Amino acid sequence: MMMCNEIQVLIEKFLNHDMSRQERQDFRKHIRNCPDCRTEFEKWQKVEKTLSGFPKQKCPNRVLENIYSNTIGSKPKSVRRIRFRGFTNHAGWKWAGAAVAFGLILLFTIIHPMGDRNKIEEISYSQEEALRAREQAKWSLAYVAQVIHKSEKTAIDNALLIELPQTVRKAVKNTVPILKGGS
Amino acid sequence: MMKKASFPKIVQQHKDRVFGYSYYFLHNREDAEDVTQDVFVRLWQHWDEIDKNKIKAWVMQVAHHRCIDFTRKRKRIHEDSYKTVSNPKSSILQDSLEMRGPDMQFEFSETQHLLLSALEGLPGRTRSMMLMHYFQDLKFETIADILDVNINTVKVTVHRGRKMLKEVIESKYPEMAEVSI
Amino acid sequence: MALNKHLFISISILVFCAVLKAQDPDIRKMPGFVNLEEIQIPGNAGEVTEISLGPPLLRIARTAHANGDEHLSESLEGIFSIQVKSFDVDSFQAIQVRPIMDKIEKQLAKEKWERLVRVKKAHEMTNVSIKYDKGKAVGMLIMSLNPGNEASFVNIVGNIDLAQLGELSDFGVDTSPLDSLEGLSDKDERE
Numbered sequence: 139m140m141m142c143n144e145i146q147v148l149i150e151k152f153l154n155h156d157m158s159r160q161e162r163q164d165f166r167k168h169i170r171n172c173p174d175c176r177t178e179f180e181k182w183q184k185v186e187k188t189l190s191g192f193p194k195q196k197c198p199n200r201v202l203e204n205i206y207s208n209t210i211g212s213k214p215k216s217v218r219r220i221r222f223r224g225f226t227n228h229a230g231w232k233w234a235g236a237a238v239a240f241g242l243i244l245l246f247t248i249i250h251p252m253g254d255r256n257k258i259e260e261i262s263y264s265q266e267e268a269l270r271a272r273e274q275a276k277w278s279l280a281y282v283a284q285v286i287h288k289s290e291k292t293a294i295d296n297a298l299l300i301e302l303p304q305t306v307r308k309a310v311k312n313t314v315p316i317l318k319g320g321s
Numbered sequence: 322m323m324k325k326a327s328f329p330k331i332v333q334q335h336k337d338r339v340f341g342y343s344y345y346f347l348h349n350r351e352d353a354e355d356v357t358q359d360v361f362v363r364l365w366q367h368w369d370e371i372d373k374n375k376i377k378a379w380v381m382q383v384a385h386h387r388c389i390d391f392t393r394k395r396k397r398i399h400e401d402s403y404k405t406v407s408n409p410k411s412s413i414l415q416d417s418l419e420m421r422g423p424d425m426q427f428e429f430s431e432t433q434h435l436l437l438s439a440l441e442g443l444p445g446r447t448r449s450m451m452l453m454h455y456f457q458d459l460k461f462e463t464i465a466d467i468l469d470v471n472i473n474t475v476k477v478t479v480h481r482g483r484k485m486l487k488e489v490i491e492s493k494y495p496e497m498a499e500v501s502i
Numbered sequence: 503m504a505l506n507k508h509l510f511i512s513i514s515i516l517v518f519c520a521v522l523k524a525q526d527p528d529i530r531k532m533p534g535f536v537n538l539e540e541i542q543i544p545g546n547a548g549e550v551t552e553i554s555l556g557p558p559l560l561r562i563a564r565t566a567h568a569n570g571d572e573h574l575s576e577s578l579e580g581i582f583s584i585q586v587k588s589f590d591v592d593s594f595q596a597i598q599v600r601p602i603m604d605k606i607e608k609q610l611a612k613e614k615w616e617r618l619v620r621v622k623k624a625h626e627m628t629n630v631s632i633k634y635d636k637g638k639a640v641g642m643l644i645m646s647l648n649p650g651n652e653a654s655f656v657n658i659v660g661n662i663d664l665a666q667l668g669e670l671s672d673f674g675v676d677t678s679p680l681d682s683l684e685g686l687s688d689k690d691e692r693e
Contacts, residue, residue: 150480153480153483154461154476154479154480156476181487181491182483182487185483185486185487185490186483188432188433188436189436189451189455189456189483189486190455191433192345192429192433192455192456194337194341195337195340195341195344195345195353196337196340197336197337197339197340197341197354197357198340198354200354201336201340201354201357201358202332202336204358205332205357205358205361205362206329206332208358208362208365209328209361209362209365210325210328210329210365263558263559263562265566267559267562268562268563268565268566269566271555271559271560271562271563271566272562272563272564272566272574274553274555274563274584275555275560275563275574275578275581275584276574277553278553278555278584278586278656278658279574279577279578279584279658279667281586281588281654281656282642282644282656282658282667283667285628285630285644285646285654285656286618286619286630286644286664286667288628289619289620289621289628289630289646290619292621292628293619293620293621382597386592386593386596386597387592387593389593390592390593
């Protein structure tokens with residue numbers, strides 16, 4: 139009789155292969171002798187059998203071909219090589235030299251007076267750049283506010299899914315949002 | 322492990338499982354082929370970062386996530402195309418028959434179609450675990466690795482899935498309860 | 503010819519970086535700063551938003567002509583830097599981003615940042631943390647990961663007033679991915 143009360147739990151254990159040998163033997167013995175439990179077990183077995191009876195699928199060969207052509211068979215990506223053709227003629231050397239000189243001049247005129255931060259910070263921006271920076275800053279802060287609001291709401295919703303005492307549930311529901319000065 | 326030598330062996334070992342899982346998840350052969358190709362190309366690309374003792378779980382995990390991506394993409398297209406609400410009672414069977422590729426319509430028996438439709442009605446994670454366990458013969462430990470959950474969660478969820486299928490079949494498709502398999 | 507062009511551009515970039523470095527060395531040393539540079543945005547990621555505003559740009563942004571959003575200037579007061587990296591991720595890319603988030607979380611715990619909000623579900627995660635220095639908020643870090651959707655990292659260095667942020671969100675600013683980062687079109691020209 140005890141087995142009949144526990145039949146659902148035992149069926150679960152049986153199907154999950156979680157029974158010891160002895161338990162399995164006792165279970166089978168009971169199933170053989172109890173018509174109600176046997177009927178119930180057979181219903182489960184039907185589902186089990188059908189689920190296990192689906193045909194195994196074979197991966198088509200064309201997929202393999204595609205896999206191999208995109209992996210083993212693929213040619214390495216060509217590496218962009220800097221061609222040093224410019225060094226074979228004097229004009230090339232002249233331009234390269236000019237570029238290096240220009241860079242060095244910039245380096246010494248701007249970087250060298252490092253102590254004078256005010257001078258560096260006086261780099262001017264156009265009106266367009268200023269407005270673009272403002273737009274980006276505005277977007278960023280609004281995005282932050284949105285994420286805080288959304289995640290706070292999710293955290294509260296998740297908390298309310300758990301079984302909590304009534305007083306705690308009320309406190310959670312009445313939480314002041316972080317963006318309105320809550321914590 | 323030498324990459325070029327080992328890679329084809331690993332592909333051979335796992336291709337059918339990856340393809341099979343994708344096929345039953347997506348109900349579409351072409352999409353399943355795309356997912357399978359994607360999985361193994363990524364395996365090649367990330368070869369050095371992967372623990373070679375856990376390749377089975379890795380490829381299945383990637384396949385699982387790619388299938389979810391496909392489903393989301395497909396759902397967006399489907400919602401745009403089908404604005405009217407169909408009869409809710411028949412919608413599981415109807416929608417999934419529509420979603421299934423033409424070859425799938427003829428590959429399975431009516432009983433199997435009924436069960437596939439009942440599987441469609443399961444919650445996402447439960448369905449995934451059922452597909453992995455029954456359709457791909459994966460052990461609970463491996464499924465737990467793939468989905469990053471506790472093994473007991475897998476056991477409980479799979480049993481819940483069995484129970485749901487049993488109830489759905491008994492109530493909505495009583496003829497199946499009588500069919501001898 | 504190709505070499506000359508490469509050489510010139512490389513040197514110019516080096517100079518530009520050096521100039522920037524000379525301008526903003528202090529931000530990296532500030533307690534509220536988090537280095538987001540190691541976060542690699544996947545090459546094939548869709549909808550990428552990258553913002554990097556240092557002290558000079560924020561100063562200019564504060565004083566730029568406001569167009570109905572004067573409260574923004576107040577919100578920007580005391581903020582030294584804003585860094586944003588946001589990009590679409592599919593489920594597979596999310597697996598690669600997650601360890602970076604875990605690593606940053608550990609670093610924040612080590613540096614005694616306070617967690618404001620943390621949501622963790624299956625493969626989704628959101629973490630909002632604040633750095634306090636002598637009772638004052640001096641930095642904020644937001645990390646958010648939603649596989650099949652988006653991964654975002656935001657670091658703000660400076661004094662952040664959360665109530666003021668809340669007011670900003672009340673003004674219904676559109677936070678869909680910025681697509682006009684490169685410039686303002688004629689029709690957006692302010693008066």
